[in-house]
Amino acid sequence: MSSCFNGGAGWPEPVVRVQAVSDSCGATIPERYVKAPSERPSSLGGGGGLNNIPVVDMSMPDGEETARAVAAACREWGFFQAVNHGVWRGFFQQPMEVKQRYGNSPATYEGVNFYPRCPQPELTLGVASHSDPGGMTMLLVDDHVRGLQVKNAGHWITVDPVLDAFIVNIGDQIQVLSNAVYKSVEHRVTVSAAEERLSLAFFYNPRSDLPLAPMPELVAPPARPALYPPMTFDEYREHIRRRGLSGKAQLQSQQMATAICGAPPAATASSSSSSSASSLAR
Numbered sequence: 001m002s003s004c005f006n007g008g009a010g011w012p013e014p015v016v017r018v019q020a021v022s023d024s025c026g027a028t029i030p031e032r033y034v035k036a037p038s039e040r041p042s043s044l045g046g047g048g049g050l051n052n053i054p055v056v057d058m059s060m061p062d063g064e065e066t067a068r069a070v071a072a073a074c075r076e077w078g079f080f081q082a083v084n085h086g087v088w089r090g091f092f093q094q095p096m097e098v099k100q101r102y103g104n105s106p107a108t109y110e111g112v113n114f115y116p117r118c119p120q121p122e123l124t125l126g127v128a129s130h131s132d133p134g135g136m137t138m139l140l141v142d143d144h145v146r147g148l149q150v151k152n153a154g155h156w157i158t159v160d161p162v163l164d165a166f167i168v169n170i171g172d173q174i175q176v177l178s179n180a181v182y183k184s185v186e187h188r189v190t191v192s193a194a195e196e197r198l199s200l201a202f203f204y205n206p207r208s209d210l211p212l213a214p215m216p217e218l219v220a221p222p223a224r225p226a227l228y229p230p231m232t233f234d235e236y237r238e239h240i241r242r243r244g245l246s247g248k249a250q251l252q253s254q255q256m257a258t259a260i261c262g263a264p265p266a267a268t269a270s271s272s273s274s275s276s277a278s279s280l281a282r
């Protein structure tokens with residue numbers, strides 16, 4: 001991946017010395033950060049710049065209704081903003097030893113993204129188009145600076161962040177487990193000439209050595225065969241590392257391999273699914 005702000009060896013490893021690049025940019029960005037016209041922020045714009053990923057109110061009294069709203073968002077968008085989640089109050093009221101358990105959990109990975117001002121934002125991206133390789137991501141973003149764009153029906157939708165919301169998105173591993181019922185959707189980040197931006201990402205990932213495959217209850221050939229072969233998260237990350245960020249190409253190539261080679265053996269798929277689902281739930 002190459003961009004003004006996260007250049008070099010390829011996500012997920014952070015290779016970011018972006019402030020230095022930004023400080024020395026002057027009025028133009030270095031050639032290597034200029035995106036091909038089809039990848040620039042203006043490409044495939046649409047939706048009239050609407051900011052319409054679903055917003056789900058987590059404080060609704062009817063839990064079933066909340067679950068339905070989350071499920072619909074995961075099916076149709078792969079993204080939603082969770083508001084009234086009560087995480088802050090609930091979290092900080094916990095005893096210290098409980099709070100400490102949340103620090104440095106091996107199942108999570110936290111990243112801070114900093115996007116400095118950029119003199120030519122129309123030519124580049126802060127983060128290139130990608131889907132998240134893990135289970136699920138929760139983002140806290142600047143509520144006064146836009147930048148995150150989500151692909152929907154072939155168009156880039158700019159997210160309008162709601163104050164104190166978590167932006168939640170499905171990653172590739174949940175798309176695999178759900179046999180593509182829930183979507184891990186392409187997203188990217190634009191930069192601004194006027195304002196810098198910060199975001200904080202919490203990545204919830206499965207155990208790295210457990211083969212993940214579609215859950216048996218979501219597989220019903222011939223109408224709905226298993227769309228992905230079993231693969232551990234380590235193997236999947238290695239696959240991505242070799243290919244670099246490329247939108248949804250990683251999962252699509254797996255899907256193609258399954259179509260050519262046939263469905264994975266049922267025993268492997270079922271033996272992995274229940275434990276993988278619980279590890280993803282962490």
Ligand SMILES: O=C(O)CCC(=O)C(=O)O
Nearest residue numbers: 113127141148189199201
């Ligand atoms: O900064 C953002 O809004 C999104 C960052 C992102 O896509 C990522 O960290 O994977």
